[in-house]
Amino acid sequence: MANSSANPSAKSNTNANYVEFFRHCSPYINGHRGKTLVLLLDGDALTDGKFNNIANDLALLNSLGLRLVIVHGGRPQIESQLAQRGIKSQLHRHLRITDGPTLECVKEVIGGLRTDIEARLSMGLPNSPMHGAKLRVCSGNFIAAKPLGVVDGVDYCHTGEVRRVDSSSINHLLDQGSMVLLSNLGYSPTGEVFNLAIEDVAAQVAIALKADKLICFGEDNGIVHDSGQQHSELLTKAAERLLQQYLDGLTDSQQPHSQLARQLTAVTTACHGGVDRGHLISYHQDGALLLELFTRDGTGTMVLQESYEQVRQAGIDDVGGILELIRPLEERGVLVRRSRELLETEIDRFVLVERDNSIIGCAALYPYQDGSAELACVAVSDDYRGGNRGDRMLSQIEQQARAQGIERLFVLTTRTAHWFQERGFVEADLSTLPKGKQALYNLQRNSKVFEKNLG
Known part of the structure; x- marks a missing residue:
């Protein structure tokens, strides 16, 4: 034996x-x-x-x-x-x-x-x-x-x-x-x-x-x-x-x-x-x-318990609220600019934090054919920083990713590396990105790549 x-x-x-x-x-x-x-x-x-x-x-x-x-x-x-x-x-x-x-x-x-x-x-x-x-x-x-x-x-x-x-x-x-x-x-x-x-x-x-x-x-x-x-x-x-x-x-x-x-x-x-x-x-x-x-x-x-603040899936009526939320971050170079037209076509990829009918946070999930997905456009209003809203959106995104059979999340960031590291993401090389994402990589932004396994 x-x-x-x-x-x-x-x-x-x-x-x-x-x-x-x-x-x-x-x-x-x-x-x-x-x-x-x-x-x-x-x-x-x-x-x-x-x-x-x-x-x-x-x-x-x-x-x-x-x-x-x-x-x-x-x-x-x-x-x-x-x-x-x-x-x-x-x-x-x-x-x-x-x-x-x-x-x-x-x-x-x-x-x-x-x-x-x-x-x-x-x-x-x-x-x-x-x-x-x-x-x-x-x-x-x-x-x-x-x-x-x-x-x-x-x-x-x-x-x-x-x-x-x-x-x-x-x-x-x-x-x-x-x-x-x-x-x-x-x-x-x-x-x-x-x-x-x-x-x-x-x-x-x-x-x-x-x-x-x-x-x-x-x-x-x-x-x-x-x-x-x-x-x-x-x-x-x-x-x-x-x-x-x-x-x-x-x-x-x-x-x-x-x-x-x-x-x-x-x-x-x-x-x-x-x-x-x-x-x-x-x-x-x-x-x-x-x-x-x-x-x-x-x-x-x-x-x-019902709350006046909730995380939910985005709909077409939320486009204006998301644009209002992310514009200041785009102007500061924290987020990549998105047009209204692009946001309208991709709205089903977004989850939101809504408080008293106002959008105070958002995040998006972009799947790729290699079994990975990008976590993008993560934003929380300056007036509501310091809570766990980012964590709640991340949890929702990870739940959706697992339901779709996605095994790995990656994110590109210039300013918030530590936030992602504290939540289980590790720094990765540009070569680990899907080929389609590598082709779109903006060298001028010089974003760092972080990934997290969902297994």
Whole structure:
């Protein structure tokens, strides 16, 4: 049997891949440190050992300085317990009617699940990812609830909704390095216990904590186009349109059981409440949480808060705004001059940063037949320098380039070499340019060539 010492080249390749991967993750590790994440785990994510891998990943995130709030439910476990006791499950408007016997069942199931979660987060076996982690998990009566009351003549009994989140107490525990564990049970000042929709709890907790992310573990790995391609990113308005289309395609009996619809509602609600981003990932995929947080493309669907500033594809109506943006840079010799006629024919190559209906940034992608593409006409208004607008446009350009099968980006620049170097571009020789581009090279400008591999 061969081993690594017998094959040093294989070991060297493995080490090189590990080093490259770790370096790639470093910016994400730094960026996430100190951030608050609310993680929604429905009862399905806690079955069949799925939570073991998630628990290991939570331990890793905790050690990296992320502030974690876990919100868990137990729908399938509750349904099973009700069936065993011969109690018929009752729903109205897609919510469970929680009478006295049902509430006792809910309390028993949620109490057991909480204990199981705490036990798994306490594991510290040698040779396991959680060895020596010593995690602190805290839970309590952090969710104040109120009854839903009577709707359409139907008494919801002990089914309630979130009234208030004790964010100061939760933040105090997070500041001490503890993970906070919450469930779908809420409590009233009169000592009553209410059964809450777990998605509502997660959304309201994320809003109250001003969390950076709400991450939902579900059956599906995000949202898929009709064509079968995954939506990697959606603005909240687009997500809401898709949600409505999805619900329109379900029967009344299917809607209460649609986990994707409930979770998409939760992330859009959270985004409207001030949470920057919501994520939909699958508990079936081992390491989905790490991939979503620490890789460029992630693994599920990310929903972003609507913004008065956005990166979007350019259209013919944007020609005037782009010309106004780039003229000062052309006059200073930073950019090559473009006529209106040329810009009109090439407008579909441009992406923009738009703020309050004004174009404040642009960049263009020009593919070549050799599998490379030029990044050109990168510009940000002088009034909006110092933000991450150039990075956002570059990210959009790289995403488009990869979708087109482009393996290498190159750029010609006279003034901004350092900016591109800081983003992974390396200086290259003129001979590396496609032949067509070499023929158009302007010797008088003496631009430097930088390239970046997209593999």
